[in-house]
Structures are given as structure tokens and as C-alpha cells.
Amino acid sequence: MVFKANITPTGMTLQGPEPEAKNRILRRFPDHTEYFIRVQFCEEDGTDLQFNWRVSNDRIYQRFKDVFKNGIAIGGRVYGFLGFSHSSLRSHSAWFVAPFIHESKLQTYFSIISRIGNFGDIYSPARCAARIGQAFSETPFAISLSANKIKDELIPDVKSKDGSRVFSDGVGTISQQAVEAIHAATPQQKALPTCFQIRWGGAKGMLGLDVRLKGKIMLVRPSMIKFESDDKANLEICDMANKPIPLVLNRQVCYRKTISF
DSSP: OEEEEEEOSSOEEEEEEEOOOOOHHHHHOTTOGGGEEEEEEOOTTSSOOOOOTTSOOHHHHHHHHHHHHHOEEETTEEEEEEEOOHHHHHTTEEEEEOOEEETTEEEOHHHHHHTTOBOTTOOOHHHHHHHHGGGGSOOSEEEETTTTTOEEEEOOOOBOTTSOOBTTTTEEEEOHHHHHHHHHHOTTOOSOOSEEEEEETTEEEEEEEOTTOOSSEEEEOGGGBOSBOSOOSEEEEEEEEOSOOOOOOOHHHHHHHHHHO
16 A cells, blocks of 8 residues: 655655555565655646647746655655656556664665665666666566575577677566466466566566476576666566456557558
């Protein structure tokens, strides 16, 4: 249960607490969720702020920028910007946190982010924010690798002969026994999954079932690792494929197909 705040051009409204899907940060501090809030930047009626070339939004953007820089004061606490996931960015929302004590230590933005991983060699601000955002991805399931005796190994990517193309970009493999262990730990899933969208330490991407693998093992490729991290105890699962789902081609592909015919 997480509190939420809507920042509008003229004010702020408080909501919640409301159910929120877990992520790595919320899972790490289960007894301090009241110090985390999800902040959405929107119009007065809660809809997304729309761009209109006839109207200048400079003052509104400056107000939003001030919130990111200075934080929000609520109930004697000051909630400062913490991070955002890719999906929350699309909904114009971000995570904020107020300082709190955990394990006799003061937890702030710097201590929380430093435990995610090492981002010192990422010099692009946008890329660094995206990598930090991996920890804020919604992961309803988290499987302990040690408790389920699942081993991990690093294997090379499948590339073209000259190495210019990576055919296995972002996709690793997982054994049948490991899939069965994950399935047993998620009893609400009826059918046995074949693919997993995962977050693990600094790695993200997909794991596909490979029945040729023996034992409980998952194989991760270098293309999946986005930053170095020691936080590898749990395999976080965003979603799993256990049934067919509809799909459509994007507009560009459809257009090109029409032209080719």
C-alpha cells in the first residue's frame, strides 16, 4: 500500500494508500513503505498535460522542475526525487522518498541508489537514469536463487562471424528444472511458463526455456548486463509467458509491407 500525490499546475492533491505492484526498492524496505510515494505530474483533472504550440507551458514546467529539485513537504517529511521506471515515465510519474532509519542507518537517495549497483562508468544522464530505473520496474514475483538452488552462468552472445550483429541481444536461457522451481514458487500461475521477462542485479531481458540444459540453471549473456551489481540474491520477474497473446505489427512495418506488395 503506497501513498500517492498529484502535482498539478496550481496545486497538489494527496491520495491513498493504494495497492502498488512491488519493485526491488519496495521489496528491500517492506517495513518503510510509508516513506515512499508515487508522484504524478498532471492537469487539474488528473489527465496528462498536453503540448499545445499556441500555449506556453514554461511556467508549468518550471513548477514541475522545482518539485524535482526541492521535493515535497508532507506531514513533517520532505519527499525528494528517487527514480522512475520506463512505464512510470510514460505515465508522467516518478518515485519520491523521505529519509528514514533502516538497520540503524539513515537511508537517503544516495544510500538507496548505491545499493542498486555501480553507475560510475555511465556518463550519459539519460542512460544512467534508465539503468537506475531497472530497480523500479514492477516485478510482482521475486524468486530466491539460493533457496531454490538455481545456479547462474555467463555465456557469450550469439553473433555474426564478423561480430557486427548480435542475434541473442537481451535473451538468455533457463533449464526445465529451474522453470519448474519458479512455477512451484508462484502457485497462482496454472500453466508452465516458457519465457520470463526478468530483472536480476544489473541484468535485464528475457530468459527462454531450453530443455537441453540439465539441472537448475539459468544462462545470462553479456548483452543482458547493463551495469555491475552485487544485488543478485533474487531473480525478479516482471512477467512470464504461459499462454498465447495477441500481437500486431507496428505502423511502419505494416506500411512497408503494403508498399512491397
